[in-house]
Amino acid sequence: MKRSGWIVVLLLAGVFVLSQNISAVSQALEGSIYQVGKLKPIDSVLKVKVGDTAPDFTLQAVAGGGVTLSEYAGKKNVVISFVPAAWTPVCSDQWPGYNIVKDLFDANDAILLGITVDNIPTLFAWTSRMGELWFPVLSDFWPHGAVADTYGVLRTDGTAERAIIIVDKKGIIRYIDVHDINERPLLESIVKAFQKLQE
Amino acid sequence: MNKGIISLLIVVLGMVFGTNLWSASIQRAEYGQQLAEMQFAVPEDQQARDYLGLKGKGDVFKIPEIDAQVVIVEIFSMYCPHCQKQAPALNKLFTSINNQSALKGKVKIVGMGVGNSAFEVGIFKKQYAIPFPLIPDGKQAIVNTLSGVVTPWFIGYRLNKDGSYNVFYSKPGGFSNEKEFLATMLELSGLPEGGDQ
Numbered sequence: 414m415k416r417s418g419w420i421v422v423l424l425l426a427g428v429f430v431l432s433q434n435i436s437a438v439s440q441a442l443e444g445s446i447y448q449v450g451k452l453k454p455i456d457s458v459l460k461v462k463v464g465d466t467a468p469d470f471t472l473q474a475v476a477g478g479g480v481t482l483s484e485y486a487g488k489k490n491v492v493i494s495f496v497p498a499a500w501t502p503v504c505s506d507q508w509p510g511y512n513i514v515k516d517l518f519d520a521n522d523a524i525l526l527g528i529t530v531d532n533i534p535t536l537f538a539w540t541s542r543m544g545e546l547w548f549p550v551l552s553d554f555w556p557h558g559a560v561a562d563t564y565g566v567l568r569t570d571g572t573a574e575r576a577i578i579i580v581d582k583k584g585i586i587r588y589i590d591v592h593d594i595n596e597r598p599l600l601e602s603i604v605k606a607f608q609k610l611q612e
Numbered sequence: 613m614n615k616g617i618i619s620l621l622i623v624v625l626g627m628v629f630g631t632n633l634w635s636a637s638i639q640r641a642e643y644g645q646q647l648a649e650m651q652f653a654v655p656e657d658q659q660a661r662d663y664l665g666l667k668g669k670g671d672v673f674k675i676p677e678i679d680a681q682v683v684i685v686e687i688f689s690m691y692c693p694h695c696q697k698q699a700p701a702l703n704k705l706f707t708s709i710n711n712q713s714a715l716k717g718k719v720k721i722v723g724m725g726v727g728n729s730a731f732e733v734g735i736f737k738k739q740y741a742i743p744f745p746l747i748p749d750g751k752q753a754i755v756n757t758l759s760g761v762v763t764p765w766f767i768g769y770r771l772n773k774d775g776s777y778n779v780f781y782s783k784p785g786g787f788s789n790e791k792e793f794l795a796t797m798l799e800l801s802g803l804p805e806g807g808d809q
Contacts, residue, residue: 510691510732513739544693597691601731 445542447500454593457574460565463589467491467580470560472528472551475536480526480549483584490523490587490610491580492603495561497572499531499539503597507575508550509543510600518548521607522582526551530558530573566591579606643758644767644779647685647724648675650757652747660745663720675769676777680720682801684781687724687754687765688746690736695764698786699740705790706743718803719794722747726754726763770801 461468471481485491496507508527511518518525525548529536532554540550553560553573561567566574577598579588588606592598651672655661665679675683686702688695702721709715723746725733730748737746749755761784768781780800787793 506689506691509693509696510689512693513690513696514735517735542693544696597727599729599732600690600735601729604731 445500446502446505449498449501452594454595455574455591456568456570456594457566457591459589459591460563461578461586461589463586465586466584467578467586468560468563469584470563472553472560473533475533475540475550475552480551482526482580485524485580485582486584487582490521490582490607492518492523492525493576493578493580494525494527495564495566495573495576495578496527496529497568497575497594499529499535503575503595505539505543507597508540508546508548510597511548512544512546514600515547517604517607521610523579523607524548528553528560528573530554530561530567530571568594577603577606579603579610581610638779638781639783640761641779641782643687643761643765644769644782646757647687647754647767648769648777648779650674650753652724653750655745655747657745663745664722665717675722676771676775678720678722678771680718681771682719682797682803683769683771684719684721684797685724685767685769686721687726687758687761687763687767688736689726689763690728690732690739692763694786695736696740698764699736699742701786701788701790701793703741703743705794708790708794715798719797720744724754725749726758726761727752768797768801770803 467482469481469483471479474480482491494508494511511525511527527546527548527550530553531539533552536550536552540546558567558571558573561573564576564578566576568574575592575594575596575598577588577590577592578586581587587610590598590602651674654666654671654673655664664673666673667677667679675685684705686695686698688698690696706721709719709721721744723733723742723744725736725746725748727749728736729750733746733748736742754761764786765784766781766786767779770778770780772778780802781797
């Protein structure tokens with residue numbers, strides 16, 4: 414084969430190799446979630462129990478302003494959803510599910526408060542990818558994890574547990590699920606807890 | 613340029629364009645095979661059972677037992693925002709298939725709710741008025757088997773008369789134009805116009 418022929422073939426082979434990399438890049442764009450691997454299921458000790466008055470708190474919301482738990486007293490049952498951290502696997506597909514069941518919460522006179530220990534800019538960037546959330550997302554960033562610590566769901570690495578805590582209209586804790594951090598709690602567990610609120 | 617060079621050019625160009633076309637439709641083809649070997653509980657809902665037209669009579673079924681020539685599977689999760697956005701387009705795809713007599717009953721759609729309980733799948737079906745069967749992943753079998761799967765993920769199966777199947781499409785990501793997506797599915801499946809007789 415002539416030298417010019419080999420050059421053409423090598424150039425085309427280069428195009429082939431580059432075309433494979435383009436495909437790999439497009440897949441990599443989807444990889445914005447940090448893989449944390451398998452974690453210790455629970456890494457904290459609860460400081461509250463069912464029947465206790467829920468410790469009050471005020472936290473900054475991503476949407477602006479502060480949200481205070483006691484403001485819901487006498488008005489709404491409150492479902493507090495602690496999740497460990499933004500941009501992590503299970504957390505990133507937990508709240509989007511709650512986002513399509515506002516009717517379930519409304520039917521039970523309940524509001525959802527989503528809390529992580531991330532700062533507001535991080536939470537803004539992360540939750541923006543979930544679409545428009547109907548519930549407040551709150552930052553327990555500073556003093557770091559103070560609210561999570563008050564409830565006893567702050568892990569030793571500074572993240573929060575994956576926990577659901579339901580507070581009734583009287584401000585009493587009626588349900589606690591400090592879940593295996595590696596798994597998402599089933600939605601029906603919240604629904605069953607709502608049913609118990611009626612009892 | 614001599615014949616040798618021309619032949620090599622054809623081979624290399626074939627590699628460039630042929631491989632890209634293939635990778636555009638097939639990624640992680642083993643997902644399709646793994647899913648096809650798994651057993652799922654037969655839906656309790658009679659409408660879903662009628663749609664699937666399962667050939668077996670037990671309480672469980674496999675995808676190749678669905679009475680169809682082409683099965684489009686969406687691996688989804690009710691917790692996945694992209695799956696939520698995808699739902700209306702998928703409903704249109706279902707309608708588009710059923711409005712064509714040549715395709716109705718021959719091309720079917722099934723949703724697999726990866727990591728979702730029956731309750732969660734039911735919520736998704738109700739919220740988005742999904743007309744085709746959604747299968748839950750109660751024992752997390754799909755999660756555990758299809759390691760690394762992202763949602764939504766579409767798999768296309770061509771079911772053959774002898775009970776065998778081919779996976780002709782396996783790819784993450786959704787679509788916005790149901791007619792284009794259906795055309796792609798039909799082309800890649802090799803289903804003759806009007807379906808197999």
